[in-house]
Amino acid sequence: MNTLIKVIRTEQMKLKRSPVWIAFLTLPAISAFFGTFNYLNNLDLLKSEWFSLWSQHSLFLCYFFMPALIGTYCSCLWRLEHTRHNWHSFLTAPVPRLTLYLGKLFHAVLMTVLSSVWIFTLFYVCGRLCGIQAPFPAAASEWFVCGIAGGTAICCVQLYISLMIRSFALPVGIALAGGIGGLFMTSKGFGLYYPYSLYSMGMRANNPQREIDLVSFCVNSAAYIVVFAGLSVFYLHKHEMAAG
Amino acid sequence: MKTLKMEFYKIKRRKTGLTLGAMTAVQFLWCVWAFRGPDEYERLQGWLGTLYSMPLLNSIMMPTIMAVLASRLADIEHKGNTYKQLRTLRNAGTLFNAKVLCGLLFILMMYAAQLLFLILLGHSLHYEGRPDMGLYLRYLFLSIACTFALYLLQLTLSMLFFNQMIPLVTGLCGSMLGLILMYLYNWNLRSLFPWGGYIATMFVGADWNPQTRIMTYYLMETSENGLLSHGFIFLWAAVFYITGRWLFTRREA
Numbered sequence: 001m002n003t004l005i006k007v008i009r010t011e012q013m014k015l016k017r018s019p020v021w022i023a024f025l026t027l028p029a030i031s032a033f034f035g036t037f038n039y040l041n042n043l044d045l046l047k048s049e050w051f052s053l054w055s056q057h058s059l060f061l062c063y064f065f066m067p068a069l070i071g072t073y074c075s076c077l078w079r080l081e082h083t084r085h086n087w088h089s090f091l092t093a094p095v096p097r098l099t100l101y102l103g104k105l106f107h108a109v110l111m112t113v114l115s116s117v118w119i120f121t122l123f124y125v126c127g128r129l130c131g132i133q134a135p136f137p138a139a140a141s142e143w144f145v146c147g148i149a150g151g152t153a154i155c156c157v158q159l160y161i162s163l164m165i166r167s168f169a170l171p172v173g174i175a176l177a178g179g180i181g182g183l184f185m186t187s188k189g190f191g192l193y194y195p196y197s198l199y200s201m202g203m204r205a206n207n208p209q210r211e212i213d214l215v216s217f218c219v220n221s222a223a224y225i226v227v228f229a230g231l232s233v234f235y236l237h238k239h240e241m242a243a244g
Numbered sequence: 245m246k247t248l249k250m251e252f253y254k255i256k257r258r259k260t261g262l263t264l265g266a267m268t269a270v271q272f273l274w275c276v277w278a279f280r281g282p283d284e285y286e287r288l289q290g291w292l293g294t295l296y297s298m299p300l301l302n303s304i305m306m307p308t309i310m311a312v313l314a315s316r317l318a319d320i321e322h323k324g325n326t327y328k329q330l331r332t333l334r335n336a337g338t339l340f341n342a343k344v345l346c347g348l349l350f351i352l353m354m355y356a357a358q359l360l361f362l363i364l365l366g367h368s369l370h371y372e373g374r375p376d377m378g379l380y381l382r383y384l385f386l387s388i389a390c391t392f393a394l395y396l397l398q399l400t401l402s403m404l405f406f407n408q409m410i411p412l413v414t415g416l417c418g419s420m421l422g423l424i425l426m427y428l429y430n431w432n433l434r435s436l437f438p439w440g441g442y443i444a445t446m447f448v449g450a451d452w453n454p455q456t457r458i459m460t461y462y463l464m465e466t467s468e469n470g471l472l473s474h475g476f477i478f479l480w481a482a483v484f485y486i487t488g489r490w491l492f493t494r495r496e497a
Contacts, residue, residue: 026413026417027413027416030420031420034424034427060420060424065416069416075412076407079407083323167315168412169408172308172311176308177267
């Protein structure tokens with residue numbers, strides 16, 4: 001446990017002064033601004049107050065851009081390791097590979113949690129500014145928790161992809177393509193089985209009244225987390241020979 | 245010419261073409277899914293409908309694809325720390341031009357593939373008649389211009405920042421803005437953003453009838469605002485090229 005905390009602190013030092021906050025602040029803010037604008041322009045059609053506003057805020061962000069945003073975080077986490085000969089120092093640290101990986105995963109999930117907190121903060125503030133008087137929906141806490149579970153699954157997939165691919169940009173492109181594919185899978189009814197749509201399903205993007213099978217959702221998210229975390233740790237063991 | 249050739253040597257075996265091909269394939273798969281199983285009425289106006297849908301799809305995907313392309317071409321210099329060495333061999337402006345041309349060739353290839361795919365898809369779905377090549381070439385020209393302007397912006401950012409997060413996030417924000425601008429009916433506002441060019445220069449409109457649930461496509465006349473939108477694309481391209489080249493040549497190696 002002590003080693004894990006040290007690894008987490010090391011990762012934190014690597015991220016120091018990294019412009020992660022730009023991604024974290026801007027994308028949800030653009031979505032919230034235009035979502036609110038669209039909500040206010042269609043008040044005659046959108047009558048469900050908080051739920052209507054949520055559909056406008058979350059539609060594009062959760063389907064297309066959160067997977068890409070998580071992809072950016074994950075690329076950022078592996079970038080230093082992929083630069084020059086840093087794999088040597090990373091892999092020769094007297095720490096188990098699993099712990100090294102968990103350090104990365106912790107920060108990827110932390111940034112996903114912070115992004116989600118920011119999304120909900122914007123949602124609340126915009127709702128109040130729009131003059132919605134009804135109490136904040138209690139169901140939002142469930143959306144948040146499910147969103148984090150789905151987001152963690154995407155983190156594991158993207159960490160694996162960014163680990164294998166040295167390029168910063170390519171995994172982000174894959175994540176965007178994955179998000180677009182998620183829209184297709186959700187429309188076909190396979191959203192719960194496809195990692196990139198788990199976040200939008202969990203957050204009930206575009207449809208706050210949607211019922212999802214929570215057991216399947218949790219099992220599938222956990223399965224993606226375990227499988228891709230396992231693949232990453234396995235790759236880290238293999239990577240030792242290819243370092244440099 | 246030599247510098248351009250060197251650019252292609254640098255990206256040899258880096259699978260840049262494959263990367264762009266894969267991302268374009270996602271667009272194609274989307275088209276196959278979105279246009280599948282047309283009825284008689286949809287076949288009748290299929291060729292026009294395609295010209296309505298493609299700018300929307302481009303405005304979602306192209307900003308990010310351009311961010312990826314620019315980052316792939318620029319990141320190799322950051323990782324190898326090659327600026328100083330290269331600038332002893334070549335003029336900085338020539339280097340920038342070579343990267344611009346290299347990217348432009350990729351863009352042209354992508355759109356050539358897109359045109360070919362759209363024609364093949366239309367024929368395989370038995371669209372009525374033949375595609376109006378004048379309209380298709382107009383679409384191609386405007387889309388290439390928009391994409392090129394975005395590429396110039398992304399290339400400048402990717403060359404200036406070691407951390408590729410900034411250009412990538414700009415690309416993602418651009419994709420999101422492009423998507424959101426579709427829902428704004430203020431055409432002037434769309435033209436003001438370089439990412440809104442695809443939508444602002446659309447020349448095929450659609451009427452949705454909620455009763456019959458039928459979409460009817462029609463050719464829009466180019467208004468003064470429309471011409472302004474066309475002008476903005478070239479203005480953005482010129483601004484990004486001049487600023488990018490200026491910043492790059494003054495950059496500390």
